[in-house]
Amino acid sequence: MNSKERVRCALSHKQPDRVPVNFQATPIVSENLCKKYNCTPEQLYEKYEVDIREIWPRYTGKRRGEWTEGGTHYVRNQYGYVDRLHRMENNEFVYVVDQYPFGEDTTVEDIEKYLWTTPDEFDYEDVKRQCDAFQNKAIIVGHEG
Numbered sequence: 001m002n003s004k005e006r007v008r009c010a011l012s013h014k015q016p017d018r019v020p021v022n023f024q025a026t027p028i029v030s031e032n033l034c035k036k037y038n039c040t041p042e043q044l045y046e047k048y049e050v051d052i053r054e055i056w057p058r059y060t061g062k063r064r065g066e067w068t069e070g071g072t073h074y075v076r077n078q079y080g081y082v083d084r085l086h087r088m089e090n091n092e093f094v095y096v097v098d099q100y101p102f103g104e105d106t107t108v109e110d111i112e113k114y115l116w117t118t119p120d121e122f123d124y125e126d127v128k129r130q131c132d133a134f135q136n137k138a139i140i141v142g143h144e145g
Contacts, residue, residue, distance in 0.1 A: 001017045003137045006138070007051055020052065020138065021048065022052040023044075023048055051137060052139070052140055053130075053138070055134070055141055056127075056141070056142060058126040061078055061122075063076070064077060072084055079117055080101030080114070081099070082098045082099035084097075102114070127141070
């Protein structure tokens, strides 16, 4: 049973050959695991027998931004989230959400003024390439949460 068949079987409430596996981690955890096993991220997924691949259309718009303020690095994504680079106790870094879209909006007018991300800001040809690369895997477009 390949990964795609395994996930389809489980979603159909049938018994697969084993429980389907997904993997999600912060970038630093993935990086450390790859260093530990001396492998690429895809080799790590194969090592852990990960059945699911998460794909995203590549963002091509201009909403993203990065800046440093008071010695702290910030990144804004296409949906309006602002992440702050946070140093952990072990001196490793991880991005944490610092500001949510609409976090400080208090009126309907504030929300109506929001510049929404549009479908035209994504490269969907890249989705085809990603799907082609994982033909025997179960694919999630975007985040399942």
